Amino acid sequence: xxxxxxxxxxxxxxxxxxxxxxxxxxxxxxxxxxxxxxxxxxxxxxxxxxxxxxxxxxxxxxxxxxxxxxxxxxxxxxxxxxxxxxxxxxxxxxxxxxxxxxxxxxxxxxxxxxxxxxxxxxxxxxxxxxxxxxxxxxxxxxxxxxxxxxxxxxxxxxxxx
Numbered sequence: 670x671x672x673x674x675x676x677x678x679x680x681x682x683x684x685x686x687x688x689x690x691x692x693x694x695x696x697x698x699x700x701x702x703x704x705x706x707x708x709x710x711x712x713x714x715x716x717x718x719x720x721x722x723x724x725x726x727x728x729x730x731x732x733x734x735x736x737x738x739x740x741x742x743x744x745x746x747x748x749x750x751x752x753x754x755x756x757x758x759x760x761x762x763x764x765x766x767x768x769x770x771x772x773x774x775x776x777x778x779x780x781x782x783x784x785x786x787x788x789x790x791x792x793x794x795x796x797x798x799x800x801x802x803x804x805x806x807x808x809x810x811x812x813x814x815x816x817x818x819x820x821x822x823x824x825x826x827x828x829x830x
Contacts (some may be wrong), residue, residue: 672770675795679765682799683758685823686719689809690751692821700816701747709805712812713750717742719805720754725782726798727761730791734780 693701693712701713709715721742728735741749773792780786789797803823810820 670773670792670796672765672768672773675773675792676765678795678799679761681825681828682802684828685806686754686758686802688821688823689806689813690716690754692813692818693747693809694751695818696813696816700818703816705812705815707808707812709808712809712816713747715805715809715812716747717745717750719802719809720750720757722801723761723798724753724757726794727757727764729779730764730777730794735782736780736784737782 693716696712702711704710705712707715709718721738724739725735739753741753745753773790773795775791776788777791777794778786778788806823810823813820
């Protein structure tokens with residue numbers, strides 16, 4: 670994998686996130702906050718988890734291991750979460766376009782929010798982030814269907830069309 674591949678992977682991730690956000694934007698406040706069960710009980714909470722996890726990993730790649738989630742994770746409304754995602758995507762794009770290809774194999778030392786340490790190559794962490802978001806977008810699509818809302822396809826092959 671090279672930096673070009675990673676950039677395409679994150680272009681896909683951003684595209685897929687936006688497709689789900691467009692569907693989420695059609696929901697009422699009650700639907701966004703309805704307890705649907707699962708590890709993240711509401712659409713709003715799951716969306717906040719996706720965005721905050723992408724945020725935390727970008728911070729770690731830059732050498733900062735957050736010790737807590739931002740306030741908007743627990744208290745922000747969906748518009749604030751969407752704004753945070755768009756700001757994050759811009760920062761991540763700038764990060765990707767400013768780094769040399771060789772940085773992908775560089776080991777990144779970090780700490781989880783729990784304080785537990787970890788170390789992986791930057792490339793592996795980037796793949797992890799997209800995989801993590803893909804997993805949770807699938808959950809989000811299921812939640813949309815439970816609410817009677819259409820869930821868009823986010824398949825990579827559709828992105829590449």
